[in-house]
Each structure stands twice: as structure tokens, then as C-alpha cells.
Amino acid sequence: MSPLSHRPYAKMNGIGNEIVVLDLRDLAHAVTPAEARAIAAREPFDQLMVVQAPRTAGTDAFMRIYNTDGSESGACGNGTRCVAAQLMPALRTDRLTLETPTSLVVARRQGELFTVDMGRPRFAWNEIPLAEAFPDTRYIELQIGPIDAPVLHSPSAVSMGNPHAVFWVDRDPATFDLGRIGPLLENHPIFPERANISLAQVLDPGHVRVRVWERGAGLTRACGSAACAVAVAAARLKRTGRTVRITLPGGDLTIDWRERDDHVLMTGAVELEHHGTLDPAWFADAA
Numbered sequence: 696m697s698p699l700s701h702r703p704y705a706k707m708n709g710i711g712n713e714i715v716v717l718d719l720r721d722l723a724h725a726v727t728p729a730e731a732r733a734i735a736a737r738e739p740f741d742q743l744m745v746v747q748a749p750r751t752a753g754t755d756a757f758m759r760i761y762n763t764d765g766s767e768s769g770a771c772g773n774g775t776r777c778v779a780a781q782l783m784p785a786l787r788t789d790r791l792t793l794e795t796p797t798s799l800v801v802a803r804r805q806g807e808l809f810t811v812d813m814g815r816p817r818f819a820w821n822e823i824p825l826a827e828a829f830p831d832t833r834y835i836e837l838q839i840g841p842i843d844a845p846v847l848h849s850p851s852a853v854s855m856g857n858p859h860a861v862f863w864v865d866r867d868p869a870t871f872d873l874g875r876i877g878p879l880l881e882n883h884p885i886f887p888e889r890a891n892i893s894l895a896q897v898l899d900p901g902h903v904r905v906r907v908w909e910r911g912a913g914l915t916r917a918c919g920s921a922a923c924a925v926a927v928a929a930a931r932l933k934r935t936g937r938t939v940r941i942t943l944p945g946g947d948l949t950i951d952w953r954e955r956d957d958h959v960l961m962t963g964a965v966e967l968e969h970h971g972t973l974d975p976a977w978f979a980d981a982a
């Protein structure tokens with residue numbers, strides 16, 4: 696029987712980004728991609744956040760992030776807010792330091808809102824990563840559609856601990872068929888680790904409307920790291936200031952790219968949808 700059998704979980708969302716939080720702090724078990732997919736098949740999520748016992752002094756927990764397809768991500772802003780909402784009451788704190796396989800993330804609560812410090816953005820082509828050297832990642836050479844009338848072209852590329860490409864559009868992102876275009880771009884050879892794909896419409900210097908096709912998860916109602924990627928890419932291009940409101944289909948996030956230390960702070964709400972228990976039958980084929 697899978698060690699995950701009968702484990703309780705929380706189904707949550709971060710402004711519409713569907714998140715399952717699985718607290719395994721008392722169980723030494725590395726969730727496999729097959730187990731993540733088995734859970735996704737019965738309790739659909741965009742990301743599964745697996746919380747494990749802390750590994751480093753000064754941290755409150757270790758965290759792994761799985762996409763719907765079982766792949767792992769180095770960052771998940773909305774999921775981190777959900778984890779914070781679950782752990783803070785139990786640990787009697789409003790401030791948590793969470794360790795992922797690639798970074799440290801600090802989360803804070805102020806009333807109903809959670810702020811996650813997503814760290815510094817990275818812009819070097821080999822850190823995103825891109826398959827070719829681009830000296831300037833504010834715009835990279837990439838387009839889809841007819842060569843002389845591309846549907847989308849020249850995205851900004853950013854790493855927020857995971858790879859993002861941001862295409863600038865001048866009409867409502869909802870009017871593009873992102874469900875069809877997204878997979879082509881996610882898997883384009885220019886992105887050796889695939890990429891999260893955003894369409895971003897700058898409404899004014901303090902407000903951007905965004906729609907996201909997520910690597911490993913597809914169309915989602917929100918993506919926190921994409922909101923951060925859009926905000927820093929827009930500020931780099933001087934299209935916005937360093938503090939912006941990002942409107943996603945599921946709601947709004949406030950992103951502040953702090954001058955002092957270059958860190959990106961993401962603030963937004965979370966919702967608990969229900970609690971559930973992992974059914975042993977779900978894992979019958981996931982050994």
C-alpha cells in the first residue's frame with residue numbers, strides 16, 4: 696500500500712490557481728511523479744505542494760512543488776501562499792521560512808493577505824534557461840504565426856526560480872487562443888526546460904492584465920510566479936513602475952519589485968475549498 700494512503704490533504708486555491716497541500720512533515724516519503732499524477736486524476740490541481748520536515752536550521756519546513764503532469768517546479772507563488780495559510784496557525788506564527796530544492800522562500804501574513812518573498816529575478820539567458828545566447832532578454836527572437844504577420848512575437852524572458860516567457864499584447868489576452876498556442880510555446884526548442892507562457896496587456900503604468908499557460912499544468916486561472924515575471928519584465932522595459940497590480944482570470948495580485956535588495960514580493964489572498972483524504976485505490980497503478 697502506498698505510504699500516502701489515507702493521508703489528509705487540503706484543497707485550496709490562490710486566486711483561482713488550484714492547489715493541493717499535502718503535509719508530510721511526519722512522514723519521510725519522496726512523492727513520485729506517478730503518485731502526483733494519480734492524485735491529479737482524482738483531485739484535480741494545478742500544483743501539488745508537498746510539505747516535509749525542515750532540513751536546514753532556521754527554516755520551518757521543506758517543500759516540493761509538482762505540476763499536473765508530475766514534473767517538478769522550482770517555484771510556485773500561489774501554492775506557497777496556500778502552504779503558509781495551512782502551516783501558520785499550527786506553528787503559531789505569521790512568518791515562515793520555507794526551503795525548496797533550489798531556494799528559500801519567506802512568507803508573511805497580514806490579516807487575510809499573504810505576501811511571499813520570491814527572491815531575485817534572473818535575466819541571463821543561461822539562467823532562465825534559453826537554448827541560445829541572447830545578450831538582452833528584454834526581448835528575445837521568437838515568433839509564431841505567419842512570418843510577416845506573427846500572432847505573437849518577441850517575448851521577454853525571465854526566471855523567477857522557474858522559466859517564464861512574457862508576450863506583450865495590445866488587446867485583452869482572453870481574445871487569443873492560448874489553449875492552442877500555449878503548448879507550442881511551452882515546448883519550443885528555445886526553452887530547454889520548457890517555459891510558462893504569459894500574455895500580458897499593459898493597461899496603465901500600475902496595472903497589467905495577464906493570462907498564463909503553465910508549464911506542466913496548462914491553462915490556469917492564475918500563476919503567481921508568472922505575475923512576478925510579468926511585473927519585472929514590464930518594469931525593465933519601463934512600461935510600468937516597480938509596484939503593479941496584476942489582474943489574472945482568478946483575481947488580482949500585487950507585485951512589488953523592491954529596489955533595496957532586488958527581491959520580488961507577491962501579495963494576494965488564498966481560499967480553502969475543502970479537506971480530503973488520499974484514497975489507497977488512487978495509487979493502485981502508481982507504484
Ligand SMILES: N[C@H](CCC[C@H](N)C(=O)O)C(=O)O
Nearest residue numbers: 768771772773857918919920
Ligand atoms: N502556479 C505557480 C507556478 C507553477 C509553475 C509551474 N507550472 C512550472 O514552472 O513548472 C505559481 O503560482 O507561481
